Amino acid sequence: MENFVVSARKYRPSDFKSVVGQQHITTTLKNAIKNNHLAQAFLFCGPRGVGKTTCARILAKTINCENLSADYEACNVCDSCTAFNNNSSFNVHELDAASNNSVDDIRNLVDQVRYAPQKGSYKIYIIDEVHMLSTQAFNAFLKTLEEPPKYAIFILATTEKHKIIPTILSRCQIFDFNRIQIKDIAEHLQYIAKEEEITYEDEALRLIAAKADGALRDALSIFDLIVTYSAGGKLTYSETIDNLHILDYDYYFKVTDSLLQESVSSVLLTFDEILKKGFDGHNFIVGLSEHLRNLMVCKDAATVELLQVSESARDRYIEQAAKSHLSFLLSALNICNQCDINYKSSKNQRLHVELALMKLAKLPQAISLAALAREEIKKKD
């Protein structure tokens, strides 16, 4: 059997332009290289799995590249780049502070800083999860960070910026990494699926992207997992929802249709079916709120782009939104919100949701009665 390389490693970007969703950072870094205006210490902050380590490595490689391209990317062929790409460069030192956080670990690193690079212009020290360093380790490091030799560059990375002491913060140029947008993650997954010759349904990728909550690494792990389990190397929506135990959005369309038809019985039966499949009432109400919110943003052409769903699902939302009155959506969101807030404190949670559903099913009628009454008043005036 061929060695399986997880996608997160196989597809680690090797230059700035292939980093997804962090243009504000890659552009600034490239400009600094262009203008020869590099800081000596950087702090990369942001959630996990969004490209901090990746960008640190790209920066390290790029500033030592012997043959920079016109747009300030590493060439990936010169001796220095090759050494970097093979993890055999003497110019980059990585310390994972999560597991090496003692004073001695930092002293070792600081000792190396004294020696100028034999080849290339810079020695780069990447300290990951820097907030995990012990106080003594921090202090041992501070001196070096204060007066580093010209050839030394420090890139500190952390998921918890608030834990970094001010003396360190003030010595670093700080970069805040973004959570990555669902759309960008989905596009990246598409690219990988094509490279791997995996057939896929757009909605499956969209779902994985949403589940990853902004972290590209998580998206890639989920992607690998589902590809492994899926039959015949095809990534389908239905297999993905099964694997992730996510409620099929079909249910929300169905429930909303029943609500619009004021069919209490069909809504209650659908809810029963959902519970029988092992889904939780609370998640259902939260999911329904999200669905109503999606319909709501479809009511205005200006906000349709806030809809974070796949192309094919988009038309369905727009179609259902056209059938739903704006005041219905607003009041329905309100009822769902109340149900969500009080869910945990309710003694009979099933009934709690059912009651909300019954109220929802009566909404269209209440709204048309109110409209009728308004008409009457107008006529009298």
Ligand SMILES: Nc1ncnc2c1ncn2[C@@H]1O[C@H](COP(=O)(O)OP(=O)(O)O)[C@@H](O)[C@H]1O
């Ligand atoms: N912005 C991004 N663009 C492309 N791939 C990314 C990005 N962020 C994360 N990845 C993928 O996830 C993996 C882990 O990313 P990493 O840079 O180690 O995240 P972090 O250091 O922020 O936790 C990378 O190897 C890459 O495959």
Ligand SMILES: [Mg+2]
């Ligand atoms: Mg990292």
Ligand SMILES: [Zn+2]
């Ligand atoms: Zn190079």
